[in-house]
Every structure is written in structure tokens, then in C-alpha cells.
Amino acid sequence: MDRILKVGIIQQANSSDIGDNRARIAEKIKKLAACGAELIVNQELHDSLYFCQTEDVNLCDLAVSIPSDTTDFYASLAKDSGVVLVTSLFERRAPGLYHNTAVVFDKDGSIAGKYRKMHIPDDPAYYEKFYFTPGDIGFEPIKTSIGKIGVLVCWDQWYPEAARLMALKGAEILIYPTAIGWESSDTVDEKERQRQAWITVQRGHAIANGLPVVSVNRVGHEADPSGQTNGISFWGSSFVAGPQGEFLFQAPHDSETADVVDVDMARSEQVRRWWPFLRDRRIENYGGLTSRFLD
Secondary structure, three states, X not given: OOOEEEEEEEEOOOOOOHHHHHHHHHHHHHHHHHOOOOEEEEOOOOOOOOHHHOOOHHHHHHOXXXXXXXXXXXXXXXXXXXXXXXXXXXXXXXOOEEEEEEEEEOOOOOEXXXXXXXXXXXXXXXXXXXXXXXXXXXXXXXXXXXXXXEEOOHHHHHOHHHHHHHHHOOOOEEEEEEOOEEEOOOOHHHHHHHHHHHHHHHHHHHHHHOOOEEEEEOEEEEOOOOOOOOXXXXXXXXXXXXXXXXXXXXXXXXXXXXEEEEXXXXXXXXXXXXXXXXXXXXXXXXXXXXXXXXX
């Protein structure tokens, strides 16, 4: 028998007004819940601008504790809307110790669990190592009232090991809150190659693990406060893929989107019977994966 999970996604353009960003998110959550969404996924660091374009210690003031008034806000939204809610927060763990953390709220408003981003990039306009300590919770699926969800964050989406470990620990769906976009100096062809690579690698995780994938990205242009670059144009393109990598939904690259997508969770069982990748893994020969490089 089919088991349909109604997944809501929120692809949003942000401003420097945190209150306004949250208010618009709240409005979208309520609308998606009214349309039947059971699970709603937000983009990475959705409360603010993507502040990692520059290195500025004062921007650490954006970080929030868990729990805090911020988590109370999202807990109430989850409870009032009756949804499982995936959020992405700048976590203040201790003075000078911060994480990029996904917090999942269950339908009763309780914190079902959290995931601290493991892979931290350090590239022009993405200076995340300056702000975020690598996660120390590991790749652990979060148990919720709608099942076990494997939440990873942005740069994690390029690593097959992360998706595989979530799958091996029983995740029923892979979720990627994301903030990724284009730098203006790249050619049109290069920009499209990057966007397609981002989509393709995540569809590959769906196929290799026989699981649905939900990837929710930011959209819109955000200026570089330092003026050293032309800022980032986030490419949106949020999508939901089934366990064979098939598209169930694709958002535009240049506008906000809030939609509900039906995901047949029972399909994973059948797909894994057709393509038994987990059965045929040669685990006795994979020891080299724990090495940085094999000379």
C-alpha cells in the first residue's frame, strides 16, 4: 500500500530584516500546512542574509542558543500547524563556539533532534570555516512522528559518504537545507554546469541509497558587504527526487516558491528490491575510505 508523505518546501529570498524573514516564513508554513503538508523544509540559515560572504566577528551576534526565543518561535509554528519542521540556525553553543545547525521540531512542538553541519567550506564568498565549528554529532537520522529523516546541510550534499551513512542508519528520506549560487564573473555555460552538477550529485544520492531526496535552496541576489565581489545570486532550483532519482518537483531558479509535493515513501522498499545496492556492497574492501588519500 502506498504511504504518501506530503512535503512542503520554502524557497525564499532574504533581506537583512530578520523579523520580516521570519514573518514571511511563518506565513508560508501556515499556508503549506493548510494545503496538507506534514513535513516542511526550510533553506539554509533562513533567518538572515547569508552572512558568510565576509569574515566579521560582529556577525557572530546573529547566533542563537538552543533552546532560545528563536527555537520557541519555530516550536510554536510546528505545534500550531501540526507539522514536522526542519529549520537551519546559526547555533551559539558557547562564547566563541558556533555551529551551522539544523533543528527539527516535531508536530507537538518538541525538538525531535538536531544535526550540526559536518563539512564546512572555505571558498571566496563562502567563508564558513571562520564562523562554524565542524559538527560533532555525526550522521544520525532524527526520529520524528513521520519517520526517520536524514538531515544534512549544503556542502554535505557533495559527499556520498554522508548520504550513505544516513541511509545505513535507517534514514527514510534525505533532506538538504542549502545556500548556493553563482558568482557574476563565471560564464553562462559555467554557471549552468555548476547548477546541473549540484542537482545531479544529489539525484545520485537518491539512486545509490534508494531514498527520496529533498533539497531546498535560497534564491535572489545578496550583495557582498565588503565590495570585493559582486555578491551571490542564489540559484534556487529546489527539488524533490524519488528513490530512482526521478524528479517529483523542481522549483524555478529565479523566484520564491512554497509548494507541497507528494512523496510515496513505500517506493523505496520496491526500488531497493530491484536495485539491491546495500546487499551487494563489498564492505570488507572499503577500508581505504577512512584515509585522506591513497598514495
